[in-house]
Amino acid sequence: xxxxxxxxxxxxxxxxxxxxxxxxxxxxxxxxxxxxxxxxxxxxxxxxxxxxxxxxxxxxxxxxxxxxxxxxxxxxxxxxxxxxxxxxxxxxxxxxxxxxxxxxxxxxxxxxxxxxxxxxxxxxxxxxxxxxxxxxxxxxx
Amino acid sequence: xxxxxxxxxxxxxxxxxxxxxxxxxxxxxxxxxxxxxxxxxxxxxxxxxxxxxxxxxxxxxxxxxxxxxxxxxxxxxxxxxxxxxxxxxxxxxxxxxxxxxxxxxxxxxxxxxxxxxxxxxxxxxxxxxxxxxxxxxxxxxxxxxxxxxxxxxxxxxxxxxxxxxxxxxxxxxxxxxxxxxxxxxxxxxxxxxxxxxxxxxxxxxxxxxxxxxxxxxxxxxxxxxxxxxxxxxxxxxxxxxxxxxxxxxxxxxxxxxxxxxxxxxxxxxxxxxxxxxxxxxxxxxxxxxxxxxxxxxxxxxxxxxxxxxxxxxxxxxxxxxxxxxxxxxxxxxxxxxxxxxxxxxxxxxxxxxxxxxxxxxxxxxxxxxxxxxxxxxxxxxxxxxxxxxxxxxxxxxxxxxxxxxxxx
Numbered sequence: 001x002x003x004x005x006x007x008x009x010x011x012x013x014x015x016x017x018x019x020x021x022x023x024x025x026x027x028x029x030x031x032x033x034x035x036x037x038x039x040x041x042x043x044x045x046x047x048x049x050x051x052x053x054x055x056x057x058x059x060x061x062x063x064x065x066x067x068x069x070x071x072x073x074x075x076x077x078x079x080x081x082x083x084x085x086x087x088x089x090x091x092x093x094x095x096x097x098x099x100x101x102x103x104x105x106x107x108x109x110x111x112x113x114x115x116x117x118x119x120x121x122x123x124x125x126x127x128x129x130x131x132x133x134x135x136x137x138x139x140x141x
Numbered sequence: 142x143x144x145x146x147x148x149x150x151x152x153x154x155x156x157x158x159x160x161x162x163x164x165x166x167x168x169x170x171x172x173x174x175x176x177x178x179x180x181x182x183x184x185x186x187x188x189x190x191x192x193x194x195x196x197x198x199x200x201x202x203x204x205x206x207x208x209x210x211x212x213x214x215x216x217x218x219x220x221x222x223x224x225x226x227x228x229x230x231x232x233x234x235x236x237x238x239x240x241x242x243x244x245x246x247x248x249x250x251x252x253x254x255x256x257x258x259x260x261x262x263x264x265x266x267x268x269x270x271x272x273x274x275x276x277x278x279x280x281x282x283x284x285x286x287x288x289x290x291x292x293x294x295x296x297x298x299x300x301x302x303x304x305x306x307x308x309x310x311x312x313x314x315x316x317x318x319x320x321x322x323x324x325x326x327x328x329x330x331x332x333x334x335x336x337x338x339x340x341x342x343x344x345x346x347x348x349x350x351x352x353x354x355x356x357x358x359x360x361x362x363x364x365x366x367x368x369x370x371x372x373x374x375x376x377x378x379x380x381x382x383x384x385x386x387x388x389x390x391x392x393x394x395x396x397x398x399x400x401x402x403x404x405x406x407x408x409x410x411x412x413x414x415x416x417x418x419x420x421x422x423x424x425x426x427x428x429x430x431x432x433x434x435x436x437x438x439x440x441x442x443x444x445x446x447x448x449x450x451x452x453x454x455x456x457x458x459x460x461x462x463x464x465x466x467x468x469x470x471x472x473x474x475x476x477x478x479x480x481x482x483x484x485x486x487x488x489x490x491x492x493x494x495x496x497x498x499x500x501x502x503x504x505x506x507x508x509x510x511x512x513x514x515x516x517x518x519x520x521x522x523x524x525x526x527x528x529x530x531x532x533x534x535x536x537x538x539x540x541x542x543x544x545x546x547x548x549x
Binding site: 007008011012014027028029030031032033048050051053054055056057058062065067096098099126128 | 247250251252312313314315316317343344347348349351352355356358361362365369372373376385387414416502546
């Protein structure tokens with residue numbers, strides 16, 4: 001019966017984590033249920049930053065919008081890796097990076113055996129995943 | 142010594158003569174170096190004239206010179222940049238031209254086929270310096286529109302053009318400043334509503350307005366994400382997944398048992414709980430269950446098979462049949478008996494009802510869901526126990542209440 005109660009405790013924890021993370025995780029919103037063919041991993045995705053161009057090409061079709069969460073991906077490298085992976089999956093050959101927000105989060109870490117807190121400087125990205133029928137915008141510089 | 146030096150001189154002369162006699166072969170690059178200066182001189186001359194026309198506020202001359210410069214634009218050569226044109230038109234208050242230029246600028250901004258990779262740019266003269274200084278002296282914390290608003294209001298543009306110019310000027314800061322974002326969105330919406338059939342309505346809607354509308358992620362989610370998720374939920378009904386339910390409120394009744402509960406051997410369990418795990422494939426569910434019988438040391442482990450008869454956004458109904466092993470695992474030593482275990486089979490016919498009150502996406506996934514449920518189940522169990530520690534035959538009815546999670 002001890003094992004049984006242990007399993008129960010694990011389950012309750014899992015539900016709690018599930019409930020918690022469903023609120024704090026990246027927001028992923030699809031425009032429609034239309035499925036675009038995914039892009040092979042060796043084909044690069046094109047990136048367009050709103051500071052360079054505050055608009056998207058007329059040939060671009062919107063697939064999804066994502067707001068990353070500092071709790072899931074913190075560093076720029078992590079975020080870009082996640083975005084790149086999602087873009088390949090979704091078949092988005094163009095990613096419009098609209099906004100980059102600085103966000104500090106507080107996290108637990110272990111110092112030897114002692115658990116303590118630290119503040120970590122993170123970013124949160126707001127991006128549009130697009131399929132550009134013209135093949136994506138090419139940056140010239 | 143003298144002969145050697147003479148010979149050297151002669152050979153050098155011959156070498157030179159040979160070089161001159163062969164026709165000169167310049168590479169394309171060298172040719173371009175040789176030709177460009179005169180062309181560039183002409184361009185710089187026009188730019189110089191334009192600069193003086195700006196200073197004297199001669200709008201007719203400015204218009205003509207700008208046209209002349211623009212006509213000289215090639216794939217590999219830009220005689221005047223859009224940023225320079227902007228300053229020129231603002232300084233001379235030629236807002237009609239400014240609007241046309243900005244529209245053209247934004248429409249062609251993402252068309253990489255217009256220019257070669259590194260086009261030559263005329264940028265080393267007084268005009269370029271003047272423009273650079275103008276940009277340097279601008280208040281970067283505010284959009285340029287605020288500083289020229291009175292002039293635009295006084296200008297001869299009609300109301301639609303004024304609004305459009307305002308939108309184009311605010312656009313550059315739309316993703317940088319909240320007020321610009323709000324204003325562009327508002328003006329674009331207004332323009333689309335007022336001119337539904339205009340030539341560039343589609344361009345403004347698709348390229349400017351919609352990406353900005355999606356900036357308010359909460360609002361966009363309410364509008365789109367929720368409806369996409371609803372679509373996904375609808376598609377995934379009856380599809381299957383993995384579920385776990387915990388029942389914390391157990392109640393029931395028994396019929397037919399006599400002397401089943403021996404107070405001298407068993408004690409009632411203080412925390413009655415039951416755990417149910419199930420794997421659903423399409424409409425069919427395979428169930429594993431641990432049921433608390435309400436007595437310390439007595440537990441039922443069941444395996445069952447269920448069918449989902451009804452599945453919807455909020456409600457799932459799953460009747461099932463189950464075979465249970467009721468085990469007695471009590472350490473009787475304290476009571477003077479032997480430590481033994483006995484197992485008896487039981488048959489259950491029951492119905493599980495899940496109320497899925499929330500179905501968010503599972504972690505960062507966009508195709509898997511996690512439903513949180515309030516679960517209830519009720520049914521009947523037939524039990525025939527006949528062993529050393531318990532004896533009885535009968536039916537128990539039960540009604541359990543708890544919560545669960547369903548990953549699908």
